[in-house]
Each structure stands twice: as structure tokens, then as C-alpha cells.
Amino acid sequence: MRAGTISVTDLHVTFRSRQGLVAALAGLTLDITAGELACIVGPSGCGKTTLLRVLAGLQPADAGHAWIQPADAARPTAGMVFQNGGVFPWYTVAENVGYGLRMRGIAPAQRAPIVRRWLAEIGLERFADAYPAQLSGGMLQRVGLARAFAYDPAVLLMDEPFAALDAQNRLLLQQTLLRQWEGDGRTVLFVTHGIDEALALGDRVYVMSARPGRIIATIDVPFQRPRDAAALRSDPRFGTLYGEIWSVLRDEVARARDAERDEADI
Ligand SMILES: Nc1ncnc2c1ncn2[C@@H]1O[C@H](COP(=O)(O)OP(=O)(O)OP(=O)(O)O)[C@@H](O)[C@H]1O
Ligand SMILES: [Mg+2]
Incomplete structure (x- = not known):
């Protein structure tokens, strides 16, 4: 199999x-x-x-x-993207995106380029150091997505x-x-x-x-x-x-x- x-x-x-x-x-x-x-x-x-x-x-x-x-x-x-984004409010956007990698024991120096790549992919490079409370619902959902991709599960x-995104962001x-x-x-x-x-x-x-x-x-x-x-x-x-x-x-x-x-x- x-x-x-x-x-x-x-x-x-x-x-x-x-x-x-x-x-x-x-x-x-x-x-x-x-x-x-x-x-x-x-x-x-x-x-x-x-x-x-x-x-x-x-x-x-x-x-x-x-x-x-x-x-x-x-x-x-397996990795999951949750219905509500599932981001941790006490971590920055970059820390959230790198969370799964950290759990996998991947060193900070190796994590950083992966996190940067995924932040760019979802268009949130400028928010790397922001906290979730500073982001809109749609942005949070994008962070959840980037975290799942960065984790790279089978x-x-x-x-x-x-579901929480506006129609244009959903298409993107x-x-x-x-x-x-x-x-x-x-x-x-x-x-x-x-x-x-x-x-x-x-x-x-x-x-x-x-x-x-x-x-x-x-x-x-x-x-x-x-x-x-x-x-x-x-x-x-x-x-x-x-x-x-x-x-x-x-x-x-x-x-x-x-x-x-x-x-x-x-
Ligand atoms: N922890 C729980 N305790 C009791 N009932 C639960 C629990 N989790 C889910 N349920 C019930 O099980 C059923 C299925 O829930 P589930 O969340 O899987 O549905 P869903 O298809 O994802 O719905 P939605 O489309 O609204 O997200 C629902 O009736 C829900 O109320
Ligand atoms: Mg559901």
C-alpha cells in the first residue's frame, strides 16, 4: 500500500x-x-x-x-487544517507556521527558510512577527494553511x-x-x-x-x-x-x- x-x-x-x-x-x-x-x-x-x-x-x-x-x-x-484555523494566539504568525516543524524536532536554522517560503506563498511575509489578534479571520485561516503545508504530512x-474567507481570497x-x-x-x-x-x-x-x-x-x-x-x-x-x-x-x-x-x- x-x-x-x-x-x-x-x-x-x-x-x-x-x-x-x-x-x-x-x-x-x-x-x-x-x-x-x-x-x-x-x-x-x-x-x-x-x-x-x-x-x-x-x-x-x-x-x-x-x-x-x-x-x-x-x-x-497526517496533518489537519481546522475549521477555525486553529492558530495559537500566544505565538507570532511565523512561530505558528513553524510550529509543526518544531514539533518534528527540526532545528531553527532549517525551519526559517521553510517558514519564509510559506509566509510568501500565503502573502503574509509582512506579518511574520504579528500576533494572531492583529489579523483578520481570513488571514488567520491562511496561517493555518501555511502551517499545515510547512509540516509536510503525507x-x-x-x-x-x-469557508471563512471572502470570495476573492477563497479563489486565490x-x-x-x-x-x-x-x-x-x-x-x-x-x-x-x-x-x-x-x-x-x-x-x-x-x-x-x-x-x-x-x-x-x-x-x-x-x-x-x-x-x-x-x-x-x-x-x-x-x-x-x-x-x-x-x-x-x-x-x-x-x-x-x-x-x-x-x-x-x-
Ligand atoms: N464532543 C462531542 N460531544 C457530543 N456530540 C458531538 C461532539 N462532537 C460532535 N458531536 C455531534 O456529532 C455530530 C457530528 O458532528 P461534526 O462536527 O462531525 O459534524 P460536521 O459534519 O463537521 O458539521 P459542520 O458541517 O457543521 O461542521 C453533530 O451532531 C455534533 O453535534
Ligand atoms: Mg465540521
Whole structure:
């Protein structure tokens, strides 16, 4: 099995809260080839973050199997970009970007050029010594992204990394991700609410059901690489695929809403 292959079989995760048991994932199966850019869409609360957390080793599963084939010992297996950026407020921007490298035991002299490169890539060179409180939400999200890339894991787990950005910055960062990924061929599992974003980025789009989540549809994305995230939207196939994904997702979003309403009635 190649490093970065993801294999999830019949995964179950249930949370115990004061309101009782919440089945987040039930019978989720997903196989992702090493080097694939895989996008997941699904209704809010269907267990997308839970799936990424299990893969990152942050959340135990109740049953089933979730596995990422590790790279060699020198390279981290998985890195996560969190829904809220996940930066540390007490570190500067540069320290945040270099954090993962520091955790890997990489010396400051070796870290510095990598951090500089990634700060340039996300356009925040001038903010290297600023603290997160001085940055906008979009800038913080870019710092989270740079940190994940600098860490250089075999698999990047990305949880709605661009959701907080304005439309122009989102497009720019989509391009940054595409250029980077086209060059390094790592596996990326990218969670998004945007069908258009999933189509612009992904080799494949996986649609999740309403909670408890499982994969209910897999759509192959035929667009050529290298891709231009902005230009794609005028491709006639874009609209057809969008409609195909939305027709599956629409029913699930409605189901999730009904379930929420029923729970609120209890
Ligand atoms: N620590 C927890 N304790 C109790 N319930 C939890 C916990 N974490 C998640 N849940 C519940 O599990 C379900 C799945 O949550 P999760 O965060 O994985 O959804 P999501 O698909 O990422 O949603 P969103 O699209 O809104 O980010 C939700 O109903 C959530 O309330
Ligand atoms: Mg989430």
C-alpha cells in the first residue's frame, strides 16, 4: 500500500452527551488512493469533522477501521487544517507556521527558510512577527494553511479551510492549494460545504448522508489538470455535475433539518 492511502471501513462513532447518545458516523466506508485530492460534502452536523478527527487520531472510533498508510519515519502521516484555523494566539504568525516543524524536532536554522517560503506563498511575509489578534479571520485561516503545508504530512486533512474567507481570497487560496498539490502529489481530504469548491478542487467528490454519516454517492470529476479554479465554472460539464451532486445532497440537507426540528421538540 502506498504511503498516504486512506482506508476507512464500516466506521462507527457515537458521542455521549447530556442529551443522550448522538450517533455521528454509522457504517462509513471510504477508500482514497494515495495522491488523490478527495472532497467531501455533506449536510451540517453529518459527521465530517468527526471523520477527519478519527483519521488524525484525535477521536477514537466505537467500531470499524480507519487507517492511513504511513510514510517513512521522518515524515508525519497526517496533518489537519481546522475549521477555525486553529492558530495559537500566544505565538507570532511565523512561530505558528513553524510550529509543526518544531514539533518534528527540526532545528531553527532549517525551519526559517521553510517558514519564509510559506509566509510568501500565503502573502503574509509582512506579518511574520504579528500576533494572531492583529489579523483578520481570513488571514488567520491562511496561517493555518501555511502551517499545515510547512509540516509536510503525507495526508492533509482539511476541514472547510476556506469557508471563512471572502470570495476573492477563497479563489486565490484554492489556486495556491491546487498549484501546491499538483507539484507534490500528496493525498488531500478536503471537507467543504461548497459544491463548486469541491468540483474546482477534487478528483472525486464524496457525498455524505445526514447524521449518522456515511458515504452515499461518489462523483468522479473529469476536469483536466492543471486546473484553473476560476475558469472551470464556465465549463458546461460544471453545471451538470453541480446538479448531480445537489440532487443527492438536497434530500440529505432536508433530512438533517427535519431531524434537528424533531430533536428540538423533545
Ligand atoms: N464532543 C462531542 N460531544 C457530543 N456530540 C458531538 C461532539 N462532537 C460532535 N458531536 C455531534 O456529532 C455530530 C457530528 O458532528 P461534526 O462536527 O462531525 O459534524 P460536521 O459534519 O463537521 O458539521 P459542520 O458541517 O457543521 O461542521 C453533530 O451532531 C455534533 O453535534
Ligand atoms: Mg465540521
